[in-house]
Amino acid sequence: MTKxxxxxxxxxxxAPLQRQQGHEIQPYGHIIKMPIAxxxxxxxxxxxxxxxxxxxxxxxxDLYKKHHWQVAGPTFYSLHLLFDKHFEEQSGxxxxxxxxxxxxxxxxxxxxxxxxxTTLIPRAPMGREAAPAQISRLLHAHEIVLKEARxxxxxxxxxxxxxxxxxxxxxxxxxxEAQVWFVGEHVVDTPLVRTK
Ligand SMILES: [Fe+2]
Numbered sequence: 001m002t003k004x005x006x007x008x009x010x011x012x013x014x015a016p017l018q019r020q021q022g023h024e025i026q027p028y029g030h031i032i033k034m035p036i037a038x039x040x041x042x043x044x045x046x047x048x049x050x051x052x053x054x055x056x057x058x059x060x061x062d063l064y065k066k067h068h069w070q071v072a073g074p075t076f077y078s079l080h081l082l083f084d085k086h087f088e089e090q091s092g093x094x095x096x097x098x099x100x101x102x103x104x105x106x107x108x109x110x111x112x113x114x115x116x117x118t119t120l121i122p123r124a125p126m127g128r129e130a131a132p133a134q135i136s137r138l139l140h141a142h143e144i145v146l147k148e149a150r151x152x153x154x155x156x157x158x159x160x161x162x163x164x165x166x167x168x169x170x171x172x173x174x175x176x177e178a179q180v181w182f183v184g185e186h187v188v189d190t191p192l193v194r195t196k
Contacts, residue, residue: 032105042159047106049152054097054109055118060141061090063124070128079131086179093172100167120144135187142180149173
């Protein structure tokens with residue numbers, strides 16, 4: 001006797017299991033001890049500082065994209081391109097910071113509402129600003145990041161977390177300093193055609 005196939009029964013096993021819920025596997029603010037020869041307290045302090053740096057770097061990244069879209073005036077094209085280049089570089093830093101947090105056994109911030117609650121960079125208006133105001137806003141944000149990054153780098157070195165110190169010094173500080181230079185030169189008031 002031939003066995004008939006029960007299509008409904010078979011298809012039940014081929015469908016994606018949806019709307020599943022479960023508890024968090026690691027709550028925010030709690031550290032997992034990783035076998036990386038670092039004290040748990042050192043990892044915990046680094047994670048806390050890196051999450052602050054992450055929130056501020058994500059905000060600076062988004063500020064660059066906002067300005068990339070909304071820039072106006074005779075320098076539109078060069079600023080439009082420059083802002084997007086800096087956005088890409090800040091995006092790379094965001095990923096490096098977040099993955100460092102996870103490597104230390106922490107939980108990285110990720111979502112916009114949590115970033116907005118954490119960042120120290122003042123909230124930008126929803127509307128457009130003139131290019132000099134955009135640039136001032138960016139320079140202020142960079143300085144907030146650089147100030148905290150220098151302090152955090154020293155503290156990481158003090159607790160022997162060389163990996164975090166290296167990330168902050170080699171990537172975050174140097175990238176932010178270079179971006180300040182490129183953006184800042186646009187608001188130096190030099191003559192365009194005549195020297196006087
Ligand atoms: Fe674009």
